[in-house]
Amino acid sequence: MKQFHIQDHPFRQQIESFQEQVRASPPPAPSRWTPERKLSFLREIVEAFRSRQDSSGAIIDPVTDEEWHYSTPCYALAASVLAACGFERYAESARRALTHSIGCLVRGEAPQNHGDFFPVPIMEACRLLGPHVPAEQLEAWRQALSGIDPEQIYTYVEAKKDPDDIINWNAIALSGEYLRFREGLSQDQSWVEKYLTTYQLPRFTGLGLYQDGRLSSPNCPFAYDIVTRYHLEILNESGYAGAGAGELEKRLRLGATTGLFLLSPLGEYPPRGRSAQHQWNEAAAAMIFSIYAKRARSSGEETMARAFTRGAALCFEAISRWQTEAGDLRIVRNYYPPEKRHGHEIYSRHATYNMWTAAALAFSILHADPDIPEGAIPAETGGYVLEADGSFQTVAASIRNQQIIVQTSLQDPYNLPGMVRIHRTGLPSLIGPSSAGFGEAGFTLFSEGAVEPVSYAPAWQSAAGGRWHSLVEGSPGGGDFNMMDGIDGRASGAGAVVRTETELPELCVFAVHWKGLPGEVGEIESRYVQRDGEIEMHYSFPPSVEKAGAVIPLLAYDGQEASEIEVLPASVTVRYRGGTLCVRPLTEDTVIAEEQPGKQYASRNGLLRVVRLERQGNAIAFRITLHP
Numbered sequence: 289m290k291q292f293h294i295q296d297h298p299f300r301q302q303i304e305s306f307q308e309q310v311r312a313s314p315p316p317a318p319s320r321w322t323p324e325r326k327l328s329f330l331r332e333i334v335e336a337f338r339s340r341q342d343s344s345g346a347i348i349d350p351v352t353d354e355e356w357h358y359s360t361p362c363y364a365l366a367a368s369v370l371a372a373c374g375f376e377r378y379a380e381s382a383r384r385a386l387t388h389s390i391g392c393l394v395r396g397e398a399p400q401n402h403g404d405f406f407p408v409p410i411m412e413a414c415r416l417l418g419p420h421v422p423a424e425q426l427e428a429w430r431q432a433l434s435g436i437d438p439e440q441i442y443t444y445v446e447a448k449k450d451p452d453d454i455i456n457w458n459a460i461a462l463s464g465e466y467l468r469f470r471e472g473l474s475q476d477q478s479w480v481e482k483y484l485t486t487y488q489l490p491r492f493t494g495l496g497l498y499q500d501g502r503l504s505s506p507n508c509p510f511a512y513d514i515v516t517r518y519h520l521e522i523l524n525e526s527g528y529a530g531a532g533a534g535e536l537e538k539r540l541r542l543g544a545t546t547g548l549f550l551l552s553p554l555g556e557y558p559p560r561g562r563s564a565q566h567q568w569n570e571a572a573a574a575m576i577f578s579i580y581a582k583r584a585r586s587s588g589e590e591t592m593a594r595a596f597t598r599g600a601a602l603c604f605e606a607i608s609r610w611q612t613e614a615g616d617l618r619i620v621r622n623y624y625p626p627e628k629r630h631g632h633e634i635y636s637r638h639a640t641y642n643m644w645t646a647a648a649l650a651f652s653i654l655h656a657d658p659d660i661p662e663g664a665i666p667a668e669t670g671g672y673v674l675e676a677d678g679s680f681q682t683v684a685a686s687i688r689n690q691q692i693i694v695q696t697s698l699q700d701p702y703n704l705p706g707m708v709r710i711h712r713t714g715l716p717s718l719i720g721p722s723s724a725g726f727g728e729a730g731f732t733l734f735s736e737g738a739v740e741p742v743s744y745a746p747a748w749q750s751a752a753g754g755r756w757h758s759l760v761e762g763s764p765g766g767g768d769f770n771m772m773d774g775i776d777g778r779a780s781g782a783g784a785v786v787r788t789e790t791e792l793p794e795l796c797v798f799a800v801h802w803k804g805l806p807g808e809v810g811e812i813e814s815r816y817v818q819r820d821g822e823i824e825m826h827y828s829f830p831p832s833v834e835k836a837g838a839v840i841p842l843l844a845y846d847g848q849e850a851s852e853i854e855v856l857p858a859s860v861t862v863r864y865r866g867g868t869l870c871v872r873p874l875t876e877d878t879v880i881a882e883e884q885p886g887k888q889y890a891s892r893n894g895l896l897r898v899v900r901l902e903r904q905g906n907a908i909a910f911r912i913t914l915h916p
Contacts, residue, residue: 292583302672307591309669321601336615345388349639358405361389362643365409368416369650379420404457407464434473454487456516463519485532493678496542509561518572544580552711553667555602559723565621571648574603578656594663623848628735631892671793689713696784701727706745715867721843730771737890746827747837808832829906836908838901846894874909
């Protein structure tokens with residue numbers, strides 16, 4: 289068993305504080321996610337797509353009516369896990385899906401050229417189905433898989449891509465290639481070694497997060513941090529001991545702990561970047577947490593072991609909230625019909641992301657130790673401010689059972705600056721809201737709503753009667769927007785400096801100093817104060833500002849249900865699915881204005897409305913309260 293420790297983690301002081309808080313507090317009520325419930329949940333998802341299997345074994349997407357991406361090998365893996373756990377009825381369906389997937393891979397005919405994603409689910413399904421198929425079938429699979437030339441079969445390789453562009457796809461493929469080597473189906477692991485040490489390990493930050501996008505300018509979606517670490521963890525857990533093993537194990541260990549602190553009390557990963565709020569984010573996290581629960585226990589870190597176990601359970605819970613009566617999942621966190629594709633990426637497909645989620649949940653089930661009980665996760669005890677390193681430009685701050693996410697990316701219209709998420713235990717996950725608007729849609733599709741920048745952000749008017757500006761407009765000088773590239777604003781002097789003031793379970797205070805803003809304003813400070821059920825925001829501007837303001841995004845519609853929004857002279861209230869959020873100014877003579885009444889803005893979760901708080905002077909403050 290690989291070891292777990294926190295001694296070299298940059299966040300060690302806060303981790304030790306978390307452990308002390310857990311030891312001094314009663315444990316949280318255990319979740320309902322027993323091993324039996326997890327298997328039942330997985331079976332419901334798989335069953336929803338079993339009827340979509342055609343005569344060739346392929347899984348056919350119900351929206352596009354064709355096989356898409358890697359839905360079939362992921363189905364094969366999930367169904368194989370069910371068969372291995374005693375649900376024999378899925379063995380034949382899994383066999384057909386696996387046979388079809390192997391044929392597609394070795395012929396270079398993976399749907400939409402996504403063969404890089406095939407080897408991990410194929411190799412694991414092949415191992416699990418061995419006892420359920422005739423020996424000659426297993427041998428036929430092995431023979432076919434022994435003839436793969438990875439440089440020819442896969443897409444993100446030196447022969448086909450600029451070295452700067454060898455992204456998460458390659459990490460996923462090399463993880464599968466190691467499984468092939470482990471099973472004696474390739475001659476050596478030199479291909480794995482080259483790509484792991486040359487292209488993948490350099491992408492990790494000091495906190496163990498994986499930076500995706502161009503290596504020279506990563507755009508760092510959290511989705512591709514977690515899913516890449518998930519695949520590399522499969523490599524790590526499967527016995528990899530090559531040249532990069534020590535460094536890989538360290539980075540993955542650091543990242544697992546960082547990810548646990550980033551997880552919200554509702555079991556969700558941060559919303560930055562493309563593929564955010566797709567259910568497979570949390571499925572990948574559940575598998576990682578399940579592995580590290582075992583490692584932490586074997587290393588004597590019982591508090592962390594129990595926290596990882598609960599982290600995995602909360603991820604299952606977060607995903608299950610989006611299950612339909614038919615058993616399948618809404619692949620993105622809104623209630624629009626899948627054919628509307630609201631909040632989906634251009635590559636998101638209903639079958640693919642249901643099955644990828646199912647495959648990751650299946651891996652989590654395989655790796656979980658049911659004897660490790662649950663303990664509180666960091667966001668349930670609170671008392672920390674975590675600033676993600678590298679190019680993630682994100683701050684997660686928690687008090688007990690409450691977390692906010694602030695993005696500090698001043699020059700990225702896809703990842704807006706300001707507070708973009710509020711989560712609190714016992715309230716609907718979307719009420720905060722749970723994601724911002726977009727200055728540029730990038731990869732993301734919307735069925736309705738204006739694509740314009742919206743988040744909780746400072747606003748200002750420099751001259752009487754002049755145009756209102758907002759922090760979400762960012763600062764020019766970082767270069768043109770590109771969906772795959774990060775935007776480096778350092779050359780223009782734009783940026784954000786985070787200052788932590790208080791980190792307690794009942795009180796968390798930090799400030800962000802924004803600099804390099806255009807025009808006379810130059811610099812702004814935003815200060816965030818969290819208490820139980822409350823968040824205060826204080827914005828300070830230079831003397832040149834005539835009027836101070838604050839942009840307030842309000843969840844209006846989730847694709848199925850509209851919220852009730854009440855705008856009064858002294859408050860704004862949102863009532864949504866049993867929860868209430870209220871905004872009240874703290875500064876005198878503050879006016880609440882809706883510049884364009886009725887206008888709705890696109891977000892991944894549905895539609896937002898916007899109000900603006902305004903007052904004369906160069907400072908403004910307000911309080912958000914949250915309650916059932």
